[in-house]
Amino acid sequence: MNQGSDVLVIGAGVIGAATAYFAARQGLSVTVIDKGLPASGTSSACEGNILVSDKELGPELELTRYSLGVWHQDLGEHKKLWEFESKGGIIVASRESSLASLNRVMAVQTGYGVAVEELDQDALREAEPHISREALGGASYSEDCQVQPMLVAAHLVRLATEAGARFLADTPVTGFLRSGSSSSGSSRSGSSSSGSAANGGRVTGVKTPRGDFFADAVVNCTGTWAGELAALAGVSVPVLPRRGFVMVTEPLPPMVHHKVYAAEYIDNVGSSDAGLQGSPVVEGTPSGTILIGSTRERVGFDRTVSTDALSLLARNSTALFPFLKHVKAIRHYHGFRPYCPDHLPVIGHDERAPGLWHAAGHEGAGIGLSAGTGKLLAQALLGQTPDLDLSPFAPARFGELPASEPAHHSTSPQSAEHREEATA
């Protein structure tokens, strides 16, 4: 039989991997389980930007800046393992109106201590010689950096195991163990028919095809699957998928030197609009390919390739860098950002199901936020006061599980279907 651990982490994407790493380093006994390998979900279908430039003021910006500190200090010794690069970001404005809003944003960000510097046309051209002649000016963010997300997840899991954690691949969680009642069923109908499942006593572990696993604390780090998992415990955590396409070019000599975004990107990020949106994020990679990201659209877990999305990426990126017109795309991929209706992640203990914790819903920023999330959660799991107030991210903010289940649960992806191509 499986002996219990202090903490059981479900999901080995960047969020679960970071949580396991910090918990294990704090001396907690940790078990991490994933239905696949590390980084088999969204963490292998994204880009690795750690951005300060695009964050809304408030809890999100605070978490971002905290996380940035964790990347540099706590995880600094491992930078090379995941190709950490401090390359800096540049936001480009091509219209007078967007230049004006960019300037306003810069002023506010400076007030909050964000390192941002205005670039006039000449300075912009010096930083990015191939930028469009239409570009009027920009802002440079020296703190923006990047990592290779798949390596982050895989190495954090490895480092966690070296610190004593146990990792089990190919182990899907199918239900929760509860104290008081006999464990809630592994099927949703089972848990709802038992009636008391939602308040069926403390969560004491999970059920899997490889047996039951007990733990004092169970952490749900399942990204876009987090709502489905929460529902198994009878609580509502409304994490929804937001699809994004990324396009990759043929390898070229260095042409793009920073992460370059259009000013409209900022407006796009916080939007809940279902329609297809995309503002260019263009960046070179060490291997010479250029990544062109990324669209945002709410189409559930639809995997149909969208030529509209590719065309939009192509139009937006060539507007920023006209030379791209003569460059070939060699691949594209898409992933599903896990997002909550209020665009804030869910991090912390779930009072509605004692013993269950969540760290999910980081939307388009989960890579950057993973380091901070993992460290803060480990502090909370130890019963310490976290360095940053976690109350804006409290799971209970979504109230009780509605009588009928959210529609998207029924369309949740089959494991094989949801697995995404590896990213560049």
Add this chain to the structure above:
Amino acid sequence: MTPPIVSADIAVVGAGPAGLAAAVAAAESGATVVLVDAGAQPGGQFWRHRPETVVPVPDGQGHHGWKSYLDLRARFDAARHQGLITYLPGLQVWMAQQNQPAQGDDAGFTLRTTPTVAEAASDRSAAGARTVVARRLVLCTGGYDRQLPVPGWDLPGVMAAGGIQAFIKANGILPGKRFVIAGTGPFLLPVAANIAEAGGKVLAVLESSSPTTWLPHLRAAAGVPEKALEGAEYAAVFARHRIPYRTRSIVTEVLGSGSLGADHASGVRTAKVDADGSVRPGTERVYEDVDVVGFGWGFTPQMELPLSFGVETRLDTDGSLVGVVDERQQSSVPGLYLAGEVTGVGGATLAVLEGLAAGTAAAGGSALPQKTAASEKTTARHRRFAEAMHRAHPVPPAWQDWLTPETTVCRCEEVTAGEITEARESLGARDARSLKSFTRAGMGWCQGRVCGFASACLGAGPGASPTAESLSSAAKRPLAAPVGIGELAALDADYEDPTNSLLKGDRA
């Protein structure tokens, strides 16, 4: 501007033996056909020939089954003349999609194309990219040489065996002077013969298997007389040109030289191997003054387009991932037919038979091809031959032992065998997909076309062979060919894309 749309009853991709046959059979059944092919003229891999603008009436020298080509070609030209076949050469399909079923179940398919580099550079007044819409789709995308890495294989001068043959067939000249051909399978023979006939020196053909393993399968092979005939011809060519044919032999290292370090192949180190491919100590020897080394380890079917539809697949006897089809060549996706190497590597004659069946079936008659019984028998015989051939020429299980940690596995991204071992042992990588994530193997220009098979093997570990799932993740390519970003940008946003109805209307 969205590329002009060409519609027909049936779209065929690939103008090799299978695709030509499919187009001809469909047209002769009365259907209209669009044939899209990356090549500049019909023939595909097997019947590649010099530009017809240069040599208008090729004599078929160096070709097998040339009569069969001439027959298909005449029927093809006739159908074009009648307006039943629209032939679009020089175009690569970069994406193929199923249309959304708007009315009825015959929603059909859409192909997006882009001119090949050669086509774009040519002075032909080609109209450029087209979008093809058809009710039925026949994919005959063929295959290419399977490669295994070995120390030094990333040096200039190392080619795919089929690449050498294609070079000779397309240009009428040799890519070098002194050759060593190595790998496994009967396809090494015609390559060596082509080189010798074109005036090149073949120092040796190294075959990792042993002909004695071939003997038990002779009964199956003998069922295909023309194969025995071909074999006899090659034997004569080998004797005439004194080409040594060494069995149970492999190249263990390609040696390089150059004024600034090794910058091109100049020799090979070889060794004898046991049945499982383990090197027998003390059998090493060196061939010097080699300027081209050709490797071929069987074929990898070109599966990206079939996989993009999620067709049912299986592992074939040679370890390749191939599409599953019924007796009419229909895949698990209704309306989608597969023929040729994508349903199992089996040679040109089989590809033609499958193409004929697919074209006829796609043209919709429930009427099966004429002379069904006879052609079904022939098809079955060729399949038996192919299976016997695969069994006789396996990829040696011990091949991973030939690598050193420094050996490059992914040439585009310069990923070494050592890095791959590390990712497998410390990060838990175990298939082509996780290796791609953790090492970048397969992420470069060729998108894993060259290293995909090897990488899937290395993910499985020493001595193990890859699963269908791993091979499938190595072969999935969301862009089946590179496409210009300018072309993508020009796709008309207002165009009512039949594949994209999902994106219109509400989705909240």
